[in-house]
Each structure stands twice: as structure tokens, then as C-alpha cells.
Amino acid sequence: MEEVAIVGVGNTKVGEWYDNSLRGLTDEAIAKTLQSANISPKEIDATFIGPMSSGLFNQQEHISALIGPHSGIFAPALRVESACASGSSALRVAMMSIEAGYYNTALVIGVEKMTDLIDIGEVTTALGTASDGEWELGVGATFPALFALVMRAHMHKYGSTLEEFASVAVKNHKNGSLNPDAQFQKLVSMETVMNSRIIAEPIRLFDCSPVSDGAAALIVTKKDLAKKYTDDPVYVKGTGSGIDHIALHNRKDITTLESTKRATKEAFKRAKIKVKDIDFIEVHDCFTIAEVLALEDIGFCEKGKGGKFSLEGETALNSTISVNPSGGLKAKGHPVGATGIYQVIEVFKQLRNEAGKRQVTKNDIGVTHNIGGSGATSVVNVFSRGD
């Protein structure tokens, strides 16, 4: 059990916000968070912020200084980056600083403002910097292409099918249709997914999460201070992080996310839980294959059977295990650096019975799984309602 709790959250709706900026989105998320925790900026001892690539997306670095003062927060600030896992990594660093006794209370922010780039080649390249720049992106690899390599290998090795992968997108759109903060709130059919435009064969448009703008924030504080801010804090039971080679081709098995296995092992050990104790989970479905890998490598099903598990409905809302009740990256959207914090916010709401139409019925323990790059970084966090 970690010694910290989350006492307030806030986020923008995920979308394409051409009329808003990195700074503007973050300001909105911070204002909602301060209100949610009923906390004054003076009580915040530190800020940790995780964008993946504000430099490439917005021509803006040094956002540790850009964000806090603009919103009236002058606590020391630090940027934490691990590609699409930046948000979760920022939360981990915040937790560590509190558990080390350095701070009492921290503001954690995840943000990405991706639509300042309007050329899809530039967006693809910016995202591609999360892969091996010289040996993957530099020879023409993109993120859809890297996950396509994994998907093809998975189909070859385990006999998984396109229909199985499509079922992930259909389920996540169904959940997203119940989430007012989701970028896409409409249902899609298997036919729509399977007949959509090819991006990188065998990956089609509807296997991919979208390009998104969004900011999400939360307040994390020492466990014994939590009740000062809310009657219903959410406790962090355990956190884990794992890495592997940045280039897919250097990994031992390209159809296994070793980083996820490592992060899961650490998080479950610290939280003293087993996979069967989990009531619901937000997993990193940047592509449909990524959700399948997460199901397998976290341990919900046998290796190679993640697609079948999904197609058979075991991951639907309130079935065997509710996977991505928020709609996941696929439907809720994927503002990359913010995604890890949006996942925690979904867990926070689900644990407090505040998730509206998509509320899960079993909600004692919720987990987040956030990966960076093609899975070179994974962060797994376990949360509970009671301490």
C-alpha cells in the first residue's frame, strides 16, 4: 500500500480544440481540479506535468514554468516525460516525492495539444519520435506501422483474427458513447471497423486511437491529510513501472510487452493483489492490438487468447472484467501525455460511483495501464476506495 491518496480531479473534454491552446486547456483542467479538491493554490507544494512533446506539437518547451504561474500556482514544477506514459510517470514521481517526505501535496497534470500541427505527416513524425528515431522512424516506421508489425506477428503466431481485433474498437466505442468527456460518443459496427481505410496493413483507421487535444489534472496528498479535502478519497494501493528496448526489433518477443509484465509484477506486489482481485481496468488501447496485448500480459487471459477474450464479450462493461469503461484511447481519445491522467480520473470516478451511465457495478479495486512508445515503457497503478 502506498502512503498517498487522490482527493480531487479535473479535465477538459477530449477533442480537437483548434480554438484553445496548450496553456488554455491546462488552465481549465487546473481550475476544475482545485474546485474538486476544494484546495487553495497555496496548499500545493509541487507540480508535476507530463506532456509528451510540447516542443514538436506546439513549439514550446519549459512548460513547467509556462503552466503553474499562469494559473496562480507558484510551487516548484517539474516536467516528466516518457512518451504516451508521461502522465502516469508524472504521477509516480509525485507519489515518490510525497512518500519520501519531501512534499505533502502535489498537483499532477497530463496534457497534449496535438492539433496545432495540421499536416498528418508532421503529426506522424512527432509521435514517431517515441520510437527509435534512427533505426525505426528513420527508415519509414510510424506508430500504426510498428503496431501493425506486432499485430501481424500475433496473428501468425497465435491465429488471432481481424474480427477479434475489431471487437476491441466496437466495445470501446460503446463505452465511449456513455462518456460525456469522450472525443467519440457514437457506436460503431464491426463492418465499419473492418472496412475502414487502411493505415498500415493490417491496421485500419478504426484500429487506431485518434489525434486529440486534452488536459487532465489531479491532486495527490499524504494519506493522513486526505480527509481534509474530501470525504471520499481514492487510495493508491500500488504502483509499478517497467521498461524494455525502445526498438521493437530488439525485444525478445515482439508479441509480448515485457515492460507491462514487469510493471504489473511490481504494482501487484506493492498493492498485495492478484489479477482476480481487479474489478475494472483502464488499459492503453492506442491500437486494438495494444488492448489485446494488455489483456494477455497483465494476465486476464492466456497468452495469445486476448482477441478471443474480447470477441466473446468478456471485457464488456460489467462482464467478466470491465475493460476501458471510459471508452479507452480509441473512443475517449488519446491526447498522449494526458492519457495516463485521464485513466486515473476514470478510475477515481468509478471508485466513487460518479461515472454515470457507464458506472461499473463492482468497484472496490480499479487499475490503470499506460504505455509509452510501442511498449518500451509501461506504468501500472492500482487504486482502491478504502485504505
Added chain:
Amino acid sequence: MSVPRFWRRIHSLYRLEGTKCSKCGRLYFPERNRCVDCNTYDKEKFIFSGNGKIITYSWVYTPPKGFKGGIPYCLAIVELEEGPRLTTQIVAVEKKKVKIGMPVEFSFRKISAEGEEGVITYGFKFRPKGYPTNK
């Protein structure tokens, strides 16, 4: 890609030069200063044969900057016959002929071009083994 980022790797990109650990014999592509298996810095230059096979592949329709000219192109992970793997494009092949396990060989090619006046980079792509004789 900027000139220094590309130029310093010319030996690997143009002729598949890597390293061999002098102590345990492990091969690395591209080169590595220290052998991660036996922790030695003693190494010798090793030039890979250029023969390998396709481990997995994709056809890319939405490329990064500098690769627009070739779409759709085949991107693959190739395992060299000596062991190391790399990511590369497969060229000189019909779409339906590409298969997992297919034997391929090194081919010196243009990799990317950054606009009219930008740098053109060259390096390895892979083509069907025996090209062009076994049609």
C-alpha cells in the same frame, strides 16, 4: 534527418557494419561499445552477410515526413542470418509475394528525401533473396 545523425551511421547503413564481442563472440547490429552479456569493451568490426528472413511486415499508407514518395511501402522486421534483427523496407517485390519467413537480402537504396532542396539519405533496404535472377 539531419546530416550528423545520418552521416555518423554511414558504415552501418551502407554495408551493415556492426561489432563482435572479442570475449564471448556475441554479434551486435548496429555496433555496441560494451557487450551487455559479458561486460567487456573489447570488440572487433563485423560485417553482416546481408542475408536474412522476414519476421513480420506491414504495408504503410500513412508515412512520416520524407517518405511520401514510396507509399504504400513494405516495412518489415528482418532477422539477419547471424542473429540480430533490424527494421527495414522490403523492395522489388509484388505485394502479395511478401510472407513471414521469406528469405531476403541487403540492397543499397535511397531511404528518404526531405523536399526539393533537403538531404537525400541512402542506406539499406531488403529485397527477395536472389533478386533479380529468380523471377
